Amino acid sequence: AFIAKKLMNMYSRCGNTPKAMEIFTCLHPKDTFAWNIILACHCRNNSLDEAYELFQQIPAPDLISWTTLLSAYAHCGHPDAAKSVFDRMPLRNEVSWNTMLAAYANNDRLEDAKRVFDSMPGRNLVSWNTLLDGYAQNGHISCMTALFHGMPQHDLISWTCTLSSLAQTGRMEEAVLVYESMPERDMITFNALLDGYAKYGHLVQAKSLFDSLPETNLISMTVILVGFAQSGRMRQAKEIFDRM
């Protein structure tokens, strides 16, 4: 049963709902843990309606079942449906509050997000990052900057959200300042800055950043390739292409 649940989760993450369902069907007894795995599987890979149907069949849904459903509505761009799930939850914790916050923040409902943020019983770094990214994604750069400076702590995600937002909107001077202040970086950080350079025509800077990277991946290659190709530097584009 141990292994069965592990397997279900693996299939779920690979998007193979039929295989996950096959195991679930054979599984006895089906505890809430197992139900939650198959629910999360449908939330990730199938329609909301199917997920909701499944949720209704869970004999004893727990906090995780409720939060999984909430998260599905949040990710599918239905903040109001998410709110109604949230209101019907028999209990809530930090994660469910953060999920509700994300439902608003990721769907450009920043006033509502801020209201949730201010009224939640506790705020952790995920809460701060969620609101920060809401501002970042929706182009509220000054709110983002203010929040960034008001946060109690920053982690790699806080820094990268901010960098990415500046780079996406072509504020390359500020993006570089953030980049240079970062205590740590990863591939997402590199690629976010690289993409800003490439997108806004700074191909020389893009190439020199690219050459200095400790490692590259398929995304870095694609970013620089597209940058060269779209600016008509076909010889350099071909050079990258041949290396892929």
Next chain:
RNA sequence: GUUACUGCUUAUGC
């Protein structure tokens, strides 16, 4: 017991 929350970093397709 990686069962639920924050990075949508590229392109293509739709």
